[in-house]
Amino acid sequence: MKLVFALSLLLGLQLPHFLQQYEHRLDAHYLEAQSQLQQYQHLADLYFLGDINALITKHDQSDDVVFNKEAVVIQNSVNRVEDLSAKKQALTGGLVSRLLFLVGEINQPLFIETKNNYKAEIVLNRDAIVIGLAAALVSSLLLELLFILIIYQFKLIRRYFHNQKKSSKSVN
Template identity: 35%
Template structure:
């Protein structure tokens, strides 16, 4: 009976790991879509400024920013700072999307180590759990299930072994 319970526990751990592991590629997919949407929005916000830069400064947004910044009108000058922030954000998102589309592990590495933090937080808050049945999700899920089951079983086995070893320790005999 104990062996059967341990087998069911192992199966439960494996299934939990599979279901959790399948969520990782789904999260990565939602992060990429959010990154693309934010980049499209930033580009749309810059479109009018880019037209002005094309018309007056040969397409150079930096010259347009400098023109805004050197204005004597404080409202116009502050607009230059806002424009600079928009350009910086668009460049940050463009670089993040470029890095995201690298080799197979690049998206996972970016989301874990170098994310656009506000986008990762947004995706995390609105993440909808899903069963993404793409080959990479299945592999990720199976590996996660196997690793989780092996880790927990190893920890429980070590705990059991230490407990049994402690119970079998010879007791010192009292000295006469």
């Protein structure tokens, strides 16, 4: 039980730091994507009154295959900036909502990239301590509940077989 508490505490202490590294990585990807899109936005500003969709349509409707392919590249850049922006917006809430968002991102490339490059550090700030203690308490309570349920099941099984034994004796 103490081992589970200690391991959960250590894991919980890591979560806010991991979240912070995820947010930094997200910011870097967002800035890079914005920089890439800005080049196309500049062309849209010059020739299409700032309408990037008009630039994409122009490229898409061109007779030149290269321009057609570039329409896909521009659209992918727009989509990437919008996706990263939505993720940044989702991370503007409180610590719990940000951690819940992070759980939903587990199989996403940015989460995996953060996990693969994560360097564990024990940063003892308020968030880390609160999350660490909460994780330790919840996991300990869940383990305790599991033990109680297992013991209860064994008692039920024992009582069942004991009653079966009594009823078979009374029949004979």
